[in-house]
Amino acid sequence: MSSLRRKEREVAAGDADADVLGAMAGALTGGEVSGADATTASWRDVRTRFARDRVGVGALVLLGAIVRFCLAAPLFAALTGHAVNLQDYNALSADGRPLGPFSSGYLLGTDSNGRDLLVRLAYGGRVSLAIATTATLATLFVGVTLGMLAGYARGWLDTIVSRVIEVTMAFPFLLFAIALSIVGQHVFPSTFASAAIIVVIITTFSWFYPARIVRAQVLSLREREFIQAARMLGLPSRTIVAQHVLPHVLPNVLVLGSYLVGINIGVEAALSFLGVGLPTGTPSWGTMIQSASSVYLTSPWLMIAPGAMLVATTLATNVLGSSLNDAIERR
Amino acid sequence: MTTTIDPVRPVLEVSDLHVAFATRRGWFEAVRGVDLALAAGETLALVGESGSGKSTLGLSLMGLLHPTRSRTSGSVRLEGRELVGAAPAELRALRGREIAMVFQNSMTALNPVHPVGRQVAEAMLLHQDVTRRQARARAVELLGEVGIADPAQRSRDYPHQLSGGMRQRVMIAIALVNEPKVLVADEPTTALDVTTQAQLLELIGDLQQRLGIAVLLVTHDLGVAARIAERVAVMYAGKIVERAPSEPLFRHPRHPYTWGLLGSIPGGGATRHRRLDAIPGSPPASAYPSGCPFHPRCAHAFDACATTVPELRPAVDPRHEDACLLAAEVKDRIGAERGMRVEQRGGTRPVESGAVGGERA
Numbered sequence A: 001m002s003s004l005r006r007k008e009r010e011v012a013a014g015d016a017d018a019d020v021l022g023a024m025a026g027a028l029t030g031g032e033v034s035g036a037d038a039t040t041a042s043w044r045d046v047r048t049r050f051a052r053d054r055v056g057v058g059a060l061v062l063l064g065a066i067v068r069f070c071l072a073a074p075l076f077a078a079l080t081g082h083a084v085n086l087q088d089y090n091a092l093s094a095d096g097r098p099l100g101p102f103s104s105g106y107l108l109g110t111d112s113n114g115r116d117l118l119v120r121l122a123y124g125g126r127v128s129l130a131i132a133t134t135a136t137l138a139t140l141f142v143g144v145t146l147g148m149l150a151g152y153a154r155g156w157l158d159t160i161v162s163r164v165i166e167v168t169m170a171f172p173f174l175l176f177a178i179a180l181s182i183v184g185q186h187v188f189p190s191t192f193a194s195a196a197i198i199v200v201i202i203t204t205f206s207w208f209y210p211a212r213i214v215r216a217q218v219l220s221l222r223e224r225e226f227i228q229a230a231r232m233l234g235l236p237s238r239t240i241v242a243q244h245v246l247p248h249v250l251p252n253v254l255v256l257g258s259y260l261v262g263i264n265i266g267v268e269a270a271l272s273f274l275g276v277g278l279p280t281g282t283p284s285w286g287t288m289i290q291s292a293s294s295v296y297l298t299s300p301w302l303m304i305a306p307g308a309m310l311v312a313t314t315l316a317t318n319v320l321g322s323s324l325n326d327a328i329e330r331r
Numbered sequence B: 001m002t003t004t005i006d007p008v009r010p011v012l013e014v015s016d017l018h019v020a021f022a023t024r025r026g027w028f029e030a031v032r033g034v035d036l037a038l039a040a041g042e043t044l045a046l047v048g049e050s051g052s053g054k055s056t057l058g059l060s061l062m063g064l065l066h067p068t069r070s071r072t073s074g075s076v077r078l079e080g081r082e083l084v085g086a087a088p089a090e091l092r093a094l095r096g097r098e099i100a101m102v103f104q105n106s107m108t109a110l111n112p113v114h115p116v117g118r119q120v121a122e123a124m125l126l127h128q129d130v131t132r133r134q135a136r137a138r139a140v141e142l143l144g145e146v147g148i149a150d151p152a153q154r155s156r157d158y159p160h161q162l163s164g165g166m167r168q169r170v171m172i173a174i175a176l177v178n179e180p181k182v183l184v185a186d187e188p189t190t191a192l193d194v195t196t197q198a199q200l201l202e203l204i205g206d207l208q209q210r211l212g213i214a215v216l217l218v219t220h221d222l223g224v225a226a227r228i229a230e231r232v233a234v235m236y237a238g239k240i241v242e243r244a245p246s247e248p249l250f251r252h253p254r255h256p257y258t259w260g261l262l263g264s265i266p267g268g269g270a271t272r273h274r275r276l277d278a279i280p281g282s283p284p285a286s287a288y289p290s291g292c293p294f295h296p297r298c299a300h301a302f303d304a305c306a307t308t309v310p311e312l313r314p315a316v317d318p319r320h321e322d323a324c325l326l327a328a329e330v331k332d333r334i335g336a337e338r339g340m341r342v343e344q345r346g347g348t349r350p351v352e353s354g355a356v357g358g359e360r361a
Helices: A002-022 A024-028 A042-050 A054-071 A071-078 A117-153 A155-170 A173-187 A191-204 A207-222 A225-232 A235-273 A285-292 A301-329 B054-062 B090-094 B116-127 B130-144 B162-174 B194-212 B222-228 B246-251 B257-262 B328-338
Strands: B012-023 B026-038 B041-048 B070-076 B099-102 B182-186 B214-217 B232-234 B239-245
Touching: A002 A301, A024 A173, A024 B246, A042 A054, A042 A301, A054 A117, A054 A301, A071 A117, A071 B090, A117 A155, A117 A191, A117 A235, A117 A285, A117 A301, A117 B232, A155 A207, A155 B194, A173 A235, A173 B232, A207 A235, A225 A235, A225 B099, A225 B239, A235 A285, A235 B026, A235 B041, A285 A301, B012 B214, B026 B239, B054 B070, B054 B099, B054 B182, B054 B214, B116 B130, B116 B162, B130 B162, B130 B328, B162 B194, B162 B232, B182 B194, B194 B214, B194 B222, B214 B222, B232 B246, B232 B257, B239 B246, B239 B257
Parallel strands: B041 B214, B041 B232, B099 B182, B182 B214
Antiparallel strands: B012 B026, B012 B070, B232 B239
């Protein structure tokens, strides 16, 4: 859950940004003369510009609220007295149907097994967010590393990476994801293994997005004069890449990472919905939508609640990504 | 700072250096057989228009040209060690330590994401056995030495927070942090205004004398060359066409190309209130003409110029060489007309600097 902790810190920073928004006039007259480099803005400038973007700050606040809601899952369980997997057949209507929203003791109602939807939504969010964040970090790690290697070293290394990218992109993603998932679950039958398989599948089919972006950027960066100046000093390539190239690539990586979290939440949900993701007993937004699909005509809230969370999270990460992009590129 | 280098034996010796680039139509030779020798504490200015091969020469000395898309042959000896064809690791150990470079544009040559003090310290950490703390302290000290006020504060600034002149001082500090034997300065002051330019040239001259560094100053600006160089080599089409100590070169230039360069300096020349004489045409960019490479643009060319390649030869003064087929008397006569008086660093009359050949970077 450390990735969620990290998220939480980001969110805390986001709240500070919201305060900056309030004190915008002060920041503007604070004598901060922004003579930022045309190509690489300083983080401080990015922060200031982002704070002025109401939509972006709103997205960050929304994302922060969602993350906090999920982190607070044990709290909801304790307050309501309903454990996540507590199947209470008294929590069903007289004819055995799930309770609707705003029933006594159940704010969002219950599912077909009499489990508290609110508690499951929070716990399910933890799983969805954890998988999406882990997959994003893995994707970025693999993609950025290979992209930088290919772009900086060029030659045969670049050729290999570029060909592998092309081949991977030619694979029909969903088909292979389903096949890999079924085989994977057969070989490693456990909930944790299922989650790990999803992460591996996502990483396998999305590492080339950061790899291509980073490779292209590094190809042009390496011709810049300050890289030549670094070589003039006799710095070894690994130092040049880590100290002088990487910092220029990170802003774009951050933007892409934000988009990827949203996309990956959707992918996890899609796989779980198709029955090849997490096992149905494990709450995630995807498995919840899947189980709701049999009763959605009579109990639509069972599908609406996790669906809304899914949409809200994806929307927030997409808007956040685009706002970060604007703040970084000063468009 | 004492140096134990034999003043007679040059620290940098370049002989028959050829550098070619891969183009779509095959190899194009940008440097065609250059010989140079540079002694400790000496400044040699390499002057020429854009495209004359002077910057390529500078970069090839550093071994910074593209390994597969360029080809270097001949010999570059740094204190007797051969650099052409040396292993990359060997070159890396020498770069920044024995031979360093100041680039033209400090805005693009400094990394915008790191504070300048860190960039100065980085070169030191790499080549010297010092702790991070010592390197930082030395970086601050050095920033003070290159004339940056409040160096402790400034060392934490990012390049965009400094003025162009200050950034160039930082570049000089980076190049000098390991007290190299040879400094290649590629248009170090071109992007700066005239006053800052003068201050920086002064600074380079002072540091050079104090540390006994040999400086190869690459410039298109004869005014800059006149100010700090003891010797000047004029380059055209990848070759040195005239080479002499500064004083005779400016007083009695012997090559028509040098005449042209001098004629296009505002404020210079024999008469004032005259039109600037730009050299017609531009340097060859794809194929070299036969014979003397300058003959298509030369006002004094005659038939033999199109067929005979002139060699770099001394005239009366053995230190003053030129590669021109004109008769010695003609060169003497026109050279005396075209020559100008220059005063070196410390003189009273400032030498106006000006762009040569039309283009300013």
